[in-house]
Amino acid sequence: MDLDCTAVLADVWLMLDGECDDATRARLQHHMDHCSPCIEAYGIEEKIKSLLSRKCGGDKAPDSLRDRLTLEIHKSITVFRSDSTEA
Template identity: 60%
Template sequence: MTGTGDADAGEQFENLDCSAVIADVWIMLDNECDEASRARLQKHIDECGSCFEAYGIEEKVKKLISRKCGGDQAPAGLRERLSVEIRRTVLIRQTDAD
C-alpha cells in the first residue's frame, strides 16, 4: 500500500460518524466486511464510548437471536425492524446529547 493509501485510510477513519458505525455494526458482527473495514470500525468503537456501548448491545441482541433462532439468521423483516429501531434510538440519543 502506498503512503497515499495510508493517508486515505486515516482520513476515512476521521470522517466516520457514529450513525455510520452503528449502521455497519451488524455487518461487522456477521463477518460480512473486509479486514480494513473491520479494523476501521473496531478502532472507532474502541475510541468512542457511545459506539462501544451500542456495539455491546448489538452484540448481545445478535447472540440472543442466534440462541433463540437456533443459529439461523433472523428473518429479513425482523432484521429490518431492528435496524430501523436501532437507528431511531441512535438519532434520539444524538438529539438528546445536543
C-alpha cells in the same frame, strides 16, 4: 479517517456478522477503541445477536425481513443521532 458515531452504529451489525472487509472492520474498531458510547452500543448489539442466535436455534429469516429490519435500524439510528445532537 475519522468516522462519526452514526456511521459506526449503522455498520455494527455488518461487523458482528462478519460481512465487512478488513479495512472497514479496522476503521470501525479504531473508532470504537476511542469512543465509549460506541463500544457500549456494540456490546449491547453483540449481546442481542448472541441471544437471538441461542433462542432462534439457527433459523434464518427471509431476506425481505432482513432488508426491512436493516432499513428500519438505519432510519432509527439516523433519527436518534439527529435528535440527540439538538440542544
